Amino acid sequence: MPRHTKATINLDAILANYQLANKVAPNSKNIAVIKADAYGHGSSKVAQALEPFVPAFAVALFEEAVVLRNAGISKPILILQGISEPLELDFAANNNIWTMVENEEQAKLITQTQLKVPLNVWLKLDTGMNRLGLNSCHLKTVLNRFTNCRWVNDKIVLSSHLACASDLTDIMTKNQVRTFTELSENINLSTSIANSAALLGFPATRMDWNRPGIMLYGLSPFDEPNLQDKLLRPAMTFSSTVISIRDVKKDDHVGYGNFWTADKPSTIATIAVGYADGYPRHAANGTPLLIAGQKAHLAGRVSMDMITADISQCSDIKIGDTVELWGETINANDVARCAETIGYDLLTGVSQRVPRHYN
Numbered sequence: 001m002p003r004h005t006k007a008t009i010n011l012d013a014i015l016a017n018y019q020l021a022n023k024v025a026p027n028s029k030n031i032a033v034i035k036a037d038a039y040g041h042g043s044s045k046v047a048q049a050l051e052p053f054v055p056a057f058a059v060a061l062f063e064e065a066v067v068l069r070n071a072g073i074s075k076p077i078l079i080l081q082g083i084s085e086p087l088e089l090d091f092a093a094n095n096n097i098w099t100m101v102e103n104e105e106q107a108k109l110i111t112q113t114q115l116k117v118p119l120n121v122w123l124k125l126d127t128g129m130n131r132l133g134l135n136s137c138h139l140k141t142v143l144n145r146f147t148n149c150r151w152v153n154d155k156i157v158l159s160s161h162l163a164c165a166s167d168l169t170d171i172m173t174k175n176q177v178r179t180f181t182e183l184s185e186n187i188n189l190s191t192s193i194a195n196s197a198a199l200l201g202f203p204a205t206r207m208d209w210n211r212p213g214i215m216l217y218g219l220s221p222f223d224e225p226n227l228q229d230k231l232l233r234p235a236m237t238f239s240s241t242v243i244s245i246r247d248v249k250k251d252d253h254v255g256y257g258n259f260w261t262a263d264k265p266s267t268i269a270t271i272a273v274g275y276a277d278g279y280p281r282h283a284a285n286g287t288p289l290l291i292a293g294q295k296a297h298l299a300g301r302v303s304m305d306m307i308t309a310d311i312s313q314c315s316d317i318k319i320g321d322t323v324e325l326w327g328e329t330i331n332a333n334d335v336a337r338c339a340e341t342i343g344y345d346l347l348t349g350v351s352q353r354v355p356r357h358y359n
């Protein structure tokens with residue numbers, strides 16, 4: 001029986017989700033965040049599909065931007081973590097790659113590296129997340145440096161990142177927006193603060209530029225179910241096949257560590273996917289699955305290459321039947337909750353041994 005574990009990526013869904021961002025925030029330029037291989041969807045393919053529609057892309061790392069340039073992507077690419085090597089700065093300036101500056105060392109490196117082509121720079125302000133970003137003193141110093149530097153483009157963007165936007169009731173977002181506004185008030189530069197959750201849920205955060213990521217892939221960015229969730233189309237279907245079926249008696253156990261015990265005579269299907277493929281190792285008994293279109297539940301510990309499901313409630317399941325692990329019917333956020341993690345973790349964790357198919 002061939003192994004049919006795969007991730008099927010619906011590029012039209014990604015485009016529709018991007019268009020939703022434009023509809024919700026029509027007065028902003030919405031950058032498509034495609035770091036971490038477009039959240040596991042394949043950054044080159046996603047960028048090719050979105051390129052005619054987006055003003056720019058964002059990735060975390062310099063290497064991720066190089067992959068996109070090598071794939072023929074020509075729109076600007078913002079590197080969210082910034083650049084720390086002179087050679088990388090030179091490449092960035094020559095290839096319309098924009099860089100985030102979040103500390104004074106990065107700013108110094110830019111002013112000390114003579115560039116022939118002007119570099120586009122975004123400044124990140126720390127508005128309370130305390131992870132990356134300049135404070136108000138650093139901001140003044142860095143702006144002074146850049147104003148006097150010939151090779152820094154004067155179209156600098158001021159940005160920040162939100163710590164709690166996934167919770168619509170958390171006042172942290174309001175506080176961060178206020179701090180950002182105070183810091184940027186007297187500076188006549190473009191601004192950017194919104195990720196997906198902020199773009200969808202906090203109108204005050206929709207500024208000149210937004211940076212939606214997870215919503216492009218069709219997952220809700222919110223902790224609690226939200227009306228906007230219904231408008232998003234999950235873009236990845238992670239699927240596998242049934243490779244074995246057996247009946248077990250009441251009190252029989254299934255899998256490593258006897259992790260599941262039958263409370264009645266049951267039928268178990270074994271499925272050709274495991275944690276080495278990116279199915280979460282910590283998924284609990286009861287995690288939902290869709291087997292041949294019927295709801296079933298994980299029964300037993302996730303192994304490296306296999307999982308087991310209780311299919312006692314299903315009818316006519318056969319070896320070779322298709323299993324949706326997550327996708328349009330089984331939401332990846334629901335699977336993530338059963339594994340005490342988040343949908344981002346599942347999407348970016350689908351491993352390289354899983355082939356991506358595009359439609």
Ligand SMILES: Cc1ncc(COP(=O)(O)O)c(C=O)c1O
Pocket residue numbers: 033080161194195196197211212213214215221
């Ligand atoms: C600086 C920055 N902006 C935007 C995003 C996109 O966030 P999300 O995927 O929640 O929309 C991220 C993701 O972590 C980020 O680090």
